[in-house]
Amino acid sequence: MSTLCWIRRDLRLHDHVALSKALDEGETTLVFVFDPHILGKLTDKHDRRVTFIYQSLQEIESELQKKGSSLIILYGNPEEEIPKLAAHLKVSGVYCNRDYEPYAKERDSKVEKKLKTLGINFEQFKDSVFFEKHEVLTGSGSIYKVFTPYKNKWIETFEKNDRTISDYECQLKKLRKFSHKKNILDHNWYKEIGFIETPPLLHGGTKAAKKRLQQFEKIIDDYDEQRNFPAVAGTSNLSVYLRHGNISVRDILRVATAHSSSxxxxxxxxxxxxDFYQMILDVYPHVVKGSFKREYDKIKYLGSKEDFHAWTQGQTGFPLVDAAMRCLNETGMMHNRLRMVVASFLCKTLLVDWRKGEEYFAHKLLDFxxxxxxxxWQWSSSSGCDAQPYFRIFNPYSQSEKFDSQGEFIRQWVPELRGLKGKEIHHPEPLLAPDYPRPIVSYELNRKRCLAMYEIVKDH
Ligand SMILES: Cc1cc2nc3c(=O)[nH]c(=O)nc-3n(C[C@H](O)[C@H](O)[C@H](O)COP(=O)(O)OP(=O)(O)OC[C@H]3O[C@@H](n4cnc5c(N)ncnc54)[C@H](O)[C@@H]3O)c2cc1C
Structure with missing residues (x-):
């Protein structure tokens, strides 16, 4: 029996459920498809995520070549390409890991239908999350909508399973051998798909991911103390590797659960x-277009296009917000504390619809x-499941004083404020920083306007 393993957001060759199962069946060919539908949404032809993905594929190809095998890369609609290739290779099954995004679910069901007409099986597996929607349920068998009880049940379920974290061995020697196939490393894929190589700060691939995990393990015990300070390297920076599956969620959990520190x-x-958010997206796909709590769609956002633009450019006159946005624009990365600060600021201080911010992040974040x-975003705007209450509004000044008290992060990204000393940096006086914008809105005034704007959802 021979199989085709279709890799998507799982760009690695170890602890890979679909690949492991495919190789158990017999000789396996590995394929990746550049999908014009997905690439078409990336308006910036220098998008670093394309380079990150390509770096990951190059690493896979180098590993495969050592085994006498090679990766097949295609450019086209997967609904056409996968069945065509599967038929050409005369495989008995196509194996892949489940993707919970609405577009992916629809695409996969179309691929499955086409394969069925060809008499080819389509097998999907749980891989990118640890527990799926049916595995962590309330006592009455329903979906959790609040995080803390979900987390408690997640941990209880994990303990009940004796803390088992499977490692899916991949017998790479059973990969299909190629004698005359074109090497993907010799082909200019950037040109073919219409992008320009733009290396991100973090190099794509499993080697870099594993190294980062090893480094983080040295500081994991201090995570609770350090994780909120953007100027401190206190978090793992593994999100982009998890997003593209260079490392498995089980790799991460093995490290997390090997330590007993807080x-x-x-x-x-x-x-x-x-896991919680993947489960919410899977069960409630309406969140892609609207608020999880549907009544929040009645809110009429009062913010202006100009204020949104200033936010995107890091020109609001609020130092921590501007530093965070400039860092995002330059690197594609943003610390979690800053994501919460700028998201709250956009919808609750600038009064701009959270969907605009969500879309901007989708264009910019390396780990999107x-x-x-x-x-x-739904948490920050209070429209989501287990969101912060609508009347809780982050104060950008006190967030700045608390989480960047010495202004180290601000100084790094806002050169106009580098000369300011001490607490001045959080409230720059125009005379001391003449090149820095004045605040585009009054925080206090807009706090009141925000509460009035949210009045419509008061009883929910
Ligand atoms: C407005 C907003 C937008 C966000 N957008 C994304 C996004 O597009 N992609 C993304 O991966 N994360 C997103 N997050 C969550 C979080 O900010 C990032 O996962 C985190 O900053 C990544 O840094 P890290 O790898 O150092 O995380 P660590 O602190 O080391 O955490 C370990 C891992 O846990 C996961 N994680 C951590 N926090 C969260 C969270 N709040 N929600 C879900 N998973 C989490 C990530 O996979 C992360 O790599 C967003 C948060 C906010 C408030």
Whole structure:
């Protein structure tokens, strides 16, 4: 029996459920498809995520070549390409890992239908999350909508299973051998798909991911103390590797659960947030277009296009917000604390619809993931499941004083404020920083306007 393993957001060759199962069946060919539908949404032809993905594929190809095998890369609609290739290779089954995004689910069901007409099986597996929607349910068998009880049940289920974290061995020697296939490393894929190579700060691939995990393990015990300060390297920076599957969620959990410190427990909790949001997207796909709590769609946002533009450019006159946005624009990365600050600022201080911010993040974030991004924005705007209450509004000044007290992060990204000393940096006086914009709105005034704007959802 021979099989085709279709890799998508699982760009690695170890602890890979679909690949492991495919290789158990027999000789396996590995394929990746550049999908014009997905690439078409990336308006910036220098998008670093394309380079990150390509770096990951290059690493896979190098590994495969050592085994006498090679990766097949295609450019086209997967609904056409996968059945065509499967028929050409005369495989008995196509194997892949489940993707919970609405577009992916629809695409996969179309692929499955086509394969069925050809008499080819389509097998999907749980891989990118630890627990799926049916595995963590309330006592009455329903879906959790609040995080803490979900997390407690997640941990209880994990303990009940004796803390088992399977490692899916991949017998790479059973990969299909190629004698005359074109090497993907010799082909200019950037040109073919219409992008320009733009290396991100973090190099794509499993080697870099594993190294980062090893480095983070040295500081994991301090995570709870350090994770909120953007100027401190206190978090793992593994989100982009998890997003593209250079490392498995099980790799991460093995490290998280090997430590008993409160730092490791807090880190585990963040990884469970990831499972939670994937589950919410899977069960409630309406969140992609609207508020999880549907009545929040009645809110009429009062903010202006100009204020939104200033936010995107880091020109609001609020130092921590501007530093965070400039960092995002330059690197594609943003610390979690800052994501919460700028998201709250956009919808509750500038009074701009959270969907605009969500879309901007989707264009810019190296680790962009529909489920986590949507969850984070809905949390910040209070429209989501287990969101912060609508009347809780982050004060950008006190967030700045608390989480960047010495202004180290601000100084790094806002050169106009580098000369300011002490607390001045959080409230720059125009005379001391003449090149820096004045605040585009009054925080206090807009706080009141925000509460009035949210009045319509007061009873929910
Ligand atoms: C408005 C907003 C938008 C966000 N958009 C994304 C996104 O597009 N992609 C993304 O991966 N995360 C997103 N997050 C969650 C979080 O900010 C990032 O996962 C985190 O900053 C990544 O840094 P790290 O890898 O150092 O995380 P660590 O602190 O080391 O955490 C470990 C891992 O847990 C997961 N994680 C941590 N926090 C969260 C969270 N709140 N929700 C879901 N998973 C989490 C990530 O996979 C992360 O790599 C968003 C948060 C907010 C508030």
């Amino acid at each position: 730092g490791a427990k807090t880190w585990l909790s963040e990884i469970i947030w990831r 993931d529909l489920a986590s991004n949507n969850g984070g």
